[in-house]
Amino acid sequence: MSQKTKVIEKEEVVIRFSGDSGDGMQLTGTQFSDTSALFGNDVATFPDYPAEIRAPQGTVGGVSGFQLHFGHTEVHTPGDYADVLVAMNPAALKANLKWVKASGTIIVNEDSFTDRNLEKAGYDSDPLQDDKLADYNLIKARVTSLTKECLKDSGLDQKSILRSKNMFTLGMVYWMFDRPLAHTEEFIESKFKKHPLVVDGNKKVLRAGYNFAKTIEALAYNYSVAPAKIKKGTYRNITGNKATAWGLIAAAEKAGLPLFCGSYPITPATEILQELAARKDLGVKTFQAEDEIAGICTAIGASFAGNFAVTTTSGPGLALKTEAAGLAVMTELPLVIVNVQRGGPSTGLPTKTEQSDLMQAIHGRSGECPMPVIAASTPSNCFEYAYRASKIALEHMTPVILLTDGFLANGAEPWRIPKMADLSPITVPLAKEGDDYMPYARDEEKLARKWAVPGTKGLEHRIGGLEKMDVTGTVSYVPENHQVMTDIRSERVKKVANFIPDLPVKGDENADVLVVGWGGTYGHLTTAVRELQKEDKSIALAHFNYILPLPKNTEEVLKRYKKVIVCELNDGQFAEYLRSNFQDIKFEQYNKLQGLPFTVMELKEKFNQLLEEK
Amino acid sequence: MADTLLKQPAPEKLTPKDFKSDQEVRWCPGCGDHGVLNSVQKAMALMGKPKEDFAVISGIGCSSRFPYYMDTYGFHSIHGRAAAIASGAKSANPDLEILQVSGDGDALAIGGNHFIHAVRRNIDMTILLFNNEIYGLTKGQYSPTSKQGMVTKTSPFGTIEQPFHPAELALGAQSKFYARSIDTNIKLTSEILLDATKHRGTSIVEVLQNCVIYNDGTHSLITDKNTKEEYQLILRHGERMIFGKEKNKGLVMGGNGKLVVVTIGEHGITEQDILIHDAHTPDPHMHWLLSNMSAPEYPVAFGVIRDVAALSYEEKMVQQIKDVQAQSSIKCMDDLLNSGDTWEVE
Numbered sequence: 039m040s041q042k043t044k045v046i047e048k049e050e051v052v053i054r055f056s057g058d059s060g061d062g063m064q065l066t067g068t069q070f071s072d073t074s075a076l077f078g079n080d081v082a083t084f085p086d087y088p089a090e091i092r093a094p095q096g097t098v099g100g101v102s103g104f105q106l107h108f109g110h111t112e113v114h115t116p117g118d119y120a121d122v123l124v125a126m127n128p129a130a131l132k133a134n135l136k137w138v139k140a141s142g143t144i145i146v147n148e149d150s151f152t153d154r155n156l157e158k159a160g161y162d163s164d165p166l167q168d169d170k171l172a173d174y175n176l177i178k179a180r181v182t183s184l185t186k187e188c189l190k191d192s193g194l195d196q197k198s199i200l201r202s203k204n205m206f207t208l209g210m211v212y213w214m215f216d217r218p219l220a221h222t223e224e225f226i227e228s229k230f231k232k233h234p235l236v237v238d239g240n241k242k243v244l245r246a247g248y249n250f251a252k253t254i255e256a257l258a259y260n261y262s263v264a265p266a267k268i269k270k271g272t273y274r275n276i277t278g279n280k281a282t283a284w285g286l287i288a289a290a291e292k293a294g295l296p297l298f299c300g301s302y303p304i305t306p307a308t309e310i311l312q313e314l315a316a317r318k319d320l321g322v323k324t325f326q327a328e329d330e331i332a333g334i335c336t337a338i339g340a341s342f343a344g345n346f347a348v349t350t351t352s353g354p355g356l357a358l359k360t361e362a363a364g365l366a367v368m369t370e371l372p373l374v375i376v377n378v379q380r381g382g383p384s385t386g387l388p389t390k391t392e393q394s395d396l397m398q399a400i401h402g403r404s405g406e407c408p409m410p411v412i413a414a415s416t417p418s419n420c421f422e423y424a425y426r427a428s429k430i431a432l433e434h435m436t437p438v439i440l441l442t443d444g445f446l447a448n449g450a451e452p453w454r455i456p457k458m459a460d461l462s463p464i465t466v467p468l469a470k471e472g473d474d475y476m477p478y479a480r481d482e483e484k485l486a487r488k489w490a491v492p493g494t495k496g497l498e499h500r501i502g503g504l505e506k507m508d509v510t511g512t513v514s515y516v517p518e519n520h521q522v523m524t525d526i527r528s529e530r531v532k533k534v535a536n537f538i539p540d541l542p543v544k545g546d547e548n549a550d551v552l553v554v555g556w557g558g559t560y561g562h563l564t565t566a567v568r569e570l571q572k573e574d575k576s577i578a579l580a581h582f583n584y585i586l587p588l589p590k591n592t593e594e595v596l597k598r599y600k601k602v603i604v605c606e607l608n609d610g611q612f613a614e615y616l617r618s619n620f621q622d623i624k625f626e627q628y629n630k631l632q633g634l635p636f637t638v639m640e641l642k643e644k645f646n647q648l649l650e651e652k
Numbered sequence: 653m654a655d656t657l658l659k660q661p662a663p664e665k666l667t668p669k670d671f672k673s674d675q676e677v678r679w680c681p682g683c684g685d686h687g688v689l690n691s692v693q694k695a696m697a698l699m700g701k702p703k704e705d706f707a708v709i710s711g712i713g714c715s716s717r718f719p720y721y722m723d724t725y726g727f728h729s730i731h732g733r734a735a736a737i738a739s740g741a742k743s744a745n746p747d748l749e750i751l752q753v754s755g756d757g758d759a760l761a762i763g764g765n766h767f768i769h770a771v772r773r774n775i776d777m778t779i780l781l782f783n784n785e786i787y788g789l790t791k792g793q794y795s796p797t798s799k800q801g802m803v804t805k806t807s808p809f810g811t812i813e814q815p816f817h818p819a820e821l822a823l824g825a826q827s828k829f830y831a832r833s834i835d836t837n838i839k840l841t842s843e844i845l846l847d848a849t850k851h852r853g854t855s856i857v858e859v860l861q862n863c864v865i866y867n868d869g870t871h872s873l874i875t876d877k878n879t880k881e882e883y884q885l886i887l888r889h890g891e892r893m894i895f896g897k898e899k900n901k902g903l904v905m906g907g908n909g910k911l912v913v914v915t916i917g918e919h920g921i922t923e924q925d926i927l928i929h930d931a932h933t934p935d936p937h938m939h940w941l942l943s944n945m946s947a948p949e950y951p952v953a954f955g956v957i958r959d960v961a962a963l964s965y966e967e968k969m970v971q972q973i974k975d976v977q978a979q980s981s982i983k984c985m986d987d988l989l990n991s992g993d994t995w996e997v998e
Contacts, residue, residue: 076995221993274994284988291985298744300736318973319980320988325743328769332736335729335766339709339740342727343748347740365730454997455989492725492741492748495704500673500719502728503712512675513720 050109052117057126062204067104078265079108084116096158114561118637128159149182209247278417278446283313285424298345300336307378330358344491366437373437390633391445394608415560418453477511541589545578552599556582566641668693684835684861691841713755715782732763750777771825776964786867819943829855887955902926
């Protein structure tokens, strides 16, 4: 039936949907990525949207984008440049043209290229009329009028009709990549089940877009991306924030403790609180506090009272939580502080990604106040690292900072669903009735004190922010004791290194260049290094998830390489941290502060340069 | 009925001494805090709860040393945050009996935000608010309750700030329980604390407390032996608002909506004309008038000024969890992990 004349097999494809922030581009992108994942492709996605809920319509600042990358092989990033750009208006075209591959396909809603919209987008002339887009495969579709025409007898009002035009473009792209409509049709049926007219309308427009693409044959060829060879198992799509929330719930269940989350909404961390609030069925208690400080303080109170407590935030919120984080260190209570990093300083770039809270996480407290810091590195492994952060907090009786970032938080990818039975056990050092309890007596392995939960008979004791006497936990101003306690607090965190895995290296032990990264840059660094390795370049990658303490083999790994380059989305904070730990090693840097992830292309260019230097 | 009562194991009889910790009490000699500590220990012994169920949580300031002197679970936290920490502890562990101790600086300046929100949420705990109208621990700076014009180390020419009336602030935050006592009246403070504990929700107990070093005598008009009975009205629900050495003074409602002090036997006033205290009415109007009275125009109101029944935050929280759990098909993490759109890769 298909009229496609030519099918091009592709390893991977990148599509970018873009439009006004009210055009439904996030939904359109999510639908396409879910469908592709169900089809068996590996997928990575990244939404890119303005901080304003309804930024001025038609302007470049108001453009909302959703990029997805799907492939026949493993996909680690949402892709640098798009094979296909969908631009719902001139502003979307203007904002995104630079992200389209040479000779890529651009689908535009021709109806929106009015004089007024062109002017709002800052175009002097209509790019559809001159030869500016001559190098691209430009597909002009009258999306608005075709949608209107399609639904003129639907009984829907004008506003609802216009709202469904994103389904037209989605239908077009589905045809281009030979995707089934079933998943999106089911989604529409379930989402609008109370509004049968809307269900019918949206399905009709989706199909109209699909048929339109088929009919016009404007697409001289279509792409086919075969399913990826992926490990056997049950999969689902998951975002970083959801994975984080789920990792925390899983840890609470494993530890046999109720989960308490005290938080204050802040972009881009809010979805964690929302996801936890939705999980009352699993007994999760969420407390939307009056401010960031109360967020962590309620969590500390809950931890004191025997729950597994967490607080979630982003950079500026972490700054507000600083004093209370010190209290958690002093009282040696388990607590996970999740910091979803965003562009800073101050309010900065709330919806954009960055890695610039590293030093704040490591050092940002008064006094000598160490706590473990770990970082997730892909959207789905936010689950694993939230779980590991929880395990460290509960078993070592310490606050732990888990760093993710806006890129991981909002990005999504297919995830092989773990079984709870396969997760490592979490053993909580609870004191029991009848114990000869001393609040600051410790075990030898971890130097963890025991947790005597209020309500336990005979274990009444007092804790607090004042320095405590070693073992007994009474208030102490004895000078020597402060030295002892300071040393213990430092040693406790160092001992965590005995419980974490070694730093893995991808690539040759004798490679000329070692690329070092941490956290959310994993996908881009891996892709860049792998591509260079395929070109037989002598390059390896060491990517860190454990920041404080560092894995025990860190120095040994770093010393093996002649050139070490630390790549991060900040001005060199991890590089500085490594320098302070390993004075003899020379670290090169590659840094970027644009609120955007690295591109694989820029990384490869930099690494090639380094490989060529003598 | 009597039968079933007899079958229950008799609760362990506790005395105030059981609530004293082994730590040396380090407040200044003559400080009002000593009296409050005795009142609390006395009241706790009478509450019929085991010691392990009590948690005393404080912020920073002289009064916030309180937990160290109590042989219960205790948490001496950071400045201003005790209400938030106590809110988390109670939500996490609703069986605990929480006493949150704060001074006027801790609760109303640095911790003002947490104070009003704890009250608004109606978390079941007792907030013991020591009001001495000065910063003591930092050695004598004005507080948010210091009288305007007061000369302190940070207001050498007199403070130009209006003070908070804690009761007014609490009522504005929809407080359901407000009581006032004075440090020297151990019997009244204990009695109020028992009522406060029985009340489900946030109970605020303001204690007018004397700082002997930095603000000695700030409450003297209402505490001085010779004048106190003229300036103290001790309210009890259902009883007439009568006070004075001769028990012949009382309050009536004036035509302008203001309270008026009258003398029984003068101008045809009889005891029947005196207002009866209703602590349980949800309408806060009278409670506002009573709690805002100040000497010498009026007596200062003591006792339980407001005690209105309402569901507490954690009761609602627990109920909501139960309701959702009854409806949801997700019973454990494995259920959640496998919910929604999933697919098999062979």
